[in-house]
Amino acid sequence: MFDWLHFAADRNIARQRALTYKGGLMRHTISVLVENKFGVLARIAELFSGRGYNIDTLNVAPTLDAKLSRMTIVTRGDDATLEQIIKQLNKLVNVVQIQDFREGQYVDRELILLKVKADSKARSEIMQICDIFRAKIVDVQQRELSIEITGTEDKLEKFLQLMDPFGIVDITRTGKVAMPRQTKTAAASEAMGVRSQH
Amino acid sequence: MTKKTETKTKPAQAAPAAPPAAARTTGPGRPMKGAEIVVECLEREGVEVIFGYPGGASLELHQALTRSKKIRTILPRHEQGGAFAAGGYARASGKVGVCMSTSGPGATNLVSGIADAYMDSVPVVAITGQVPQAMIGKTSFQETDVFGLTLPVVKHSYLVTDLADLPRIVKEAFYVARTGRPGPVVIDVPKNIQQSTTQPVFPTEVHLPGYNPSPCADDLDAKLAEMAGLIEKSERPVIYCGGGIISSGAHKELLEFAEKTQIPVTTTLMGIGGFPETHPLSLKWLGMHGTVYANWAVENADLLIALGVRFDDRVTGNVKSFCKHGMIVHIDIDPSEINKNKPANLAAVADARLALQRLNKIARAPSHKFAKWRAAIGEQKAKFPFRYKVTDEARHNLYVHDLLKDDETRIIMPQFVIQELCALTKGDAIITTGVGQHQMWSGQYYDFTAPRTFITSGGLGAMGFGYPAAIGAKVARPDKEVIDIDGDGSFMMNVHELATAHIERIAAKAIILNNQHLGMVVQWEDRFYQGVRGNTYLGDPRNPHQIYPNYMQIAQGFGVPAERVVFKRDVRPALERMLASNEPYVLDVIVPFTEHVLPMIPAGKGFNDIITE
Numbered sequence: 001m002f003d004w005l006h007f008a009a010d011r012n013i014a015r016q017r018a019l020t021y022k023g024g025l026m027r028h029t030i031s032v033l034v035e036n037k038f039g040v041l042a043r044i045a046e047l048f049s050g051r052g053y054n055i056d057t058l059n060v061a062p063t064l065d066a067k068l069s070r071m072t073i074v075t076r077g078d079d080a081t082l083e084q085i086i087k088q089l090n091k092l093v094n095v096v097q098i099q100d101f102r103e104g105q106y107v108d109r110e111l112i113l114l115k116v117k118a119d120s121k122a123r124s125e126i127m128q129i130c131d132i133f134r135a136k137i138v139d140v141q142q143r144e145l146s147i148e149i150t151g152t153e154d155k156l157e158k159f160l161q162l163m164d165p166f167g168i169v170d171i172t173r174t175g176k177v178a179m180p181r182q183t184k185t186a187a188a189s190e191a192m193g194v195r196s197q198h
Numbered sequence: 199m200t201k202k203t204e205t206k207t208k209p210a211q212a213a214p215a216a217p218p219a220a221a222r223t224t225g226p227g228r229p230m231k232g233a234e235i236v237v238e239c240l241e242r243e244g245v246e247v248i249f250g251y252p253g254g255a256s257l258e259l260h261q262a263l264t265r266s267k268k269i270r271t272i273l274p275r276h277e278q279g280g281a282f283a284a285g286g287y288a289r290a291s292g293k294v295g296v297c298m299s300t301s302g303p304g305a306t307n308l309v310s311g312i313a314d315a316y317m318d319s320v321p322v323v324a325i326t327g328q329v330p331q332a333m334i335g336k337t338s339f340q341e342t343d344v345f346g347l348t349l350p351v352v353k354h355s356y357l358v359t360d361l362a363d364l365p366r367i368v369k370e371a372f373y374v375a376r377t378g379r380p381g382p383v384v385i386d387v388p389k390n391i392q393q394s395t396t397q398p399v400f401p402t403e404v405h406l407p408g409y410n411p412s413p414c415a416d417d418l419d420a421k422l423a424e425m426a427g428l429i430e431k432s433e434r435p436v437i438y439c440g441g442g443i444i445s446s447g448a449h450k451e452l453l454e455f456a457e458k459t460q461i462p463v464t465t466t467l468m469g470i471g472g473f474p475e476t477h478p479l480s481l482k483w484l485g486m487h488g489t490v491y492a493n494w495a496v497e498n499a500d501l502l503i504a505l506g507v508r509f510d511d512r513v514t515g516n517v518k519s520f521c522k523h524g525m526i527v528h529i530d531i532d533p534s535e536i537n538k539n540k541p542a543n544l545a546a547v548a549d550a551r552l553a554l555q556r557l558n559k560i561a562r563a564p565s566h567k568f569a570k571w572r573a574a575i576g577e578q579k580a581k582f583p584f585r586y587k588v589t590d591e592a593r594h595n596l597y598v599h600d601l602l603k604d605d606e607t608r609i610i611m612p613q614f615v616i617q618e619l620c621a622l623t624k625g626d627a628i629i630t631t632g633v634g635q636h637q638m639w640s641g642q643y644y645d646f647t648a649p650r651t652f653i654t655s656g657g658l659g660a661m662g663f664g665y666p667a668a669i670g671a672k673v674a675r676p677d678k679e680v681i682d683i684d685g686d687g688s689f690m691m692n693v694h695e696l697a698t699a700h701i702e703r704i705a706a707k708a709i710i711l712n713n714q715h716l717g718m719v720v721q722w723e724d725r726f727y728q729g730v731r732g733n734t735y736l737g738d739p740r741n742p743h744q745i746y747p748n749y750m751q752i753a754q755g756f757g758v759p760a761e762r763v764v765f766k767r768d769v770r771p772a773l774e775r776m777l778a779s780n781e782p783y784v785l786d787v788i789v790p791f792t793e794h795v796l797p798m799i800p801a802g803k804g805f806n807d808i809i810t811e
Contacts, residue, residue, distance in 0.1 A: 034408075035407065035408060038345075038356075038357055038359060039345055039349075039355075042345075042346065043349065046350055050350045083537060084534065084538060087533050087534035087536075087538075088534050090533070091532070092408065093353075093354040093374060093408055093409045094408050095408045096407050
């Protein structure tokens with residue numbers, strides 16, 4: 001049986017580089033803690049578009065503190081661009097904290113829902129691959145399977161490669177979500193605590 | 199209840215540092231409409247004047263303003279004029295300027311003024327009426343998404359969605375606008391919020407977890423010590439300072455620093471007035487149309503001390519070759535300016551004034567006091583002063599030729615007018631400008647010695663800025679002579695503000711350097727496009743011998759005295775008459791269009807490409 005952990009350890013370094021340096025530019029994962037205020041997503045989107053920065057993926061959802069949301073942004077750029085992105089984000093009044101994640105300091109996942117062509121012949125093979133990748137079949141139709149899979153970028157890329165020959169009909173992805181291995185948000189939450197007393 | 203009303207008209211603002219307890223009593227005691235709350239908040243912020251143009255979605259606010267005894271409401275004749283006037287007020291006074299408009303077209307007309315304040319870091323609060331909340335998103339009459347519209351050009355913005363938030367929002371808006379690196383803040387107030395009633399609670403403090411405009415980073419002292427070491431080791435240092443000197447009020451500290459260390463000082467266009475230009479250490483300003491010697495000094499410097507500047511392309515030209523032989527030390531209040539356009543060898547995030555105060559305690563000049571370096575710069579100064587001459591080309595302009603009637607030795611050169619004005623006002627007036635050649639000449643030929651006396655749209659470069667900004671500046675500084683040196687193109691863009699000045703009795707003067715052309719574009723056409731005129735002629739092509747339009751008649755229509763000056767000998771008496779007037783005044787000075795602003799470093803080029811002829 002295929003061992004995912006073994007596969008992960010054995011992954012092709014060149015391919016990973018290609019992912020990291022997509023388009024010749026370094027990819028970065030930035031976590032942005034924002035106040036849940038009117039228009040905050042528009043501000044951040046405008047900052048990126050207005051200054052010509054790239055967004056590869058963007059994920060936003062509330063945190064434990066209902067007054068704060070966390071965004072995970074995957075962006076590309078050279079070091080100078082990234083320095084500017086972080087500094088410009090910092091200037092936004094509604095941005096409470098920014099973390100630029102470096103390799104190994106954080107855990108990250110993405111969730112994908114995809115619909116694959118699956119007639120009766122292909123179905124079992126697809127299910128077998130899903131098993132190996134710990135993906136879930138969430139819906140079965142006569143000629144299609146809907147699959148949910150969670151994992152790191154490498155794992156998902158590999159899974160999509162394997163699904164490709166069957167025919168991917170539709171796909172929707174959350175974009176990367178990330179969290180530091182060590183927490184640094186305590187200070188920020190405290191700051192918000194002070195605020196909520198008023 | 200009536201007693202409480204009394205408290206409202208005399209709010210705690212009378213004494214700026216009123217005890218918080220007193221400030222709170224006005225609130226819960228008396229139910230107020232949203233519009234009244236806005237006005238009360240403005241009074242509490244110490245606002246003395248608003249430039250506001252009413253409309254359907256903001257008339258509630260104007261109604262409330264009629265009951266204010268503290269705030270003067272000035273009606274501009276176009277919202278853009280109002281926004282520029284608020285900017286001019288803020289630039290001249292250092293206080294927050296306030297402008298107001300209705301929803302939709304009123305708000306869109308404000309945008310240029312907001313963008314100008316953003317580019318030049320000017321504290322402005324722009325209040326816009328918005329359609330009622332229930333109508334938002336329905337493409338209602340005069341509805342625009344003001345929040346979205348202004349997003350790229352504000353420091354921060356608010357759409358008020360809850361009446362209870364109003365006092366907090368206004369307080370935050372003023373705080374954000376004036377602290378740190380100043381900038382414009384927009385407050386969009388839906389009409390139903392203005393009309394509904396509540397018992398407001400006015401906060402006494404601001405809590406913004408994501409905004410901490412600290413005057414310096416923790417490592418400032420260490421950085422400054424390193425900087426002081428670099429100064430002692432350097433042989434050819436130059437101070438390059440900008441708008442940060444003016445907005446932080448660091449001009450005295452800068453003078454002390456320069457005199458103590460004997461380092462020459464050049465400013466940016468925005469920094470003009472931050473260092474006295476009559477001082478022996480002054481190199482006036484640098485960049486595209488700056489002095490040869492300032493640009494030469496930066497080109498040859500081994501240490502560039504950059505204070506409150508952003509390495510704008512109009513200063514650096516080709517940013518790679520800018521100051522290529524020198525170490526760059528950069529101090530700015532905005533961390534994002536560090537390494538943005540030009541990497542710094544040593545950088546500190548700090549308020550310019552604070553940094554200079556501390557630096558003055560530790561910095562010393564080396565024993566040679568840069569004598570050789572200053573002498574070398576002195577040679578450049580002697581060799582390349584600002585200069586102009588009367589060319590045959592100038593004398594043969596059609597309209598000039600006709601007006602002079604063969605007495606062409608008496609032609610008026612635009613630079614001469616500014617020199618004369620400088621002499622007559624002893625360099626003590628507040629000068630505002632439009633954008634173009636006249637703007638550059640104003641910077642070149644007027645000697646500024648005090649901060650907040652040169653008011654110009656530097657970053658945005660907004661034509662039409664000059665006259666409304668002069669109105670704002672005159673309101674802020676009624677004690678000063680305020681003169682808009684303008685071009686005929688720029689002046690025309692907000693010419694209607696003559697009505698504001700006349701009706702409100704604001705004695706802002708205007709000198710139009712009238713060359714019947716968009717002079718700066720003409721200059722580029724001459725230099726880079728073989729002189730092909732692409733819509734740069736402002737006169738009447740069917741009658742090029744006459745001056746068009748007739749500014750005498752226009753001014754007369756507005757009830758503003760005006761005169762036209764054609765001969766050189768009339769310049770000084772006309773300026774004297776203008777200066778003697780205690781009401782708005784227009785001086786239409788006919789100048790040739792053939793003059794170029796020199797020196798010039800073409801866009802994107804370096805010092806070696808400088809044009810002096």
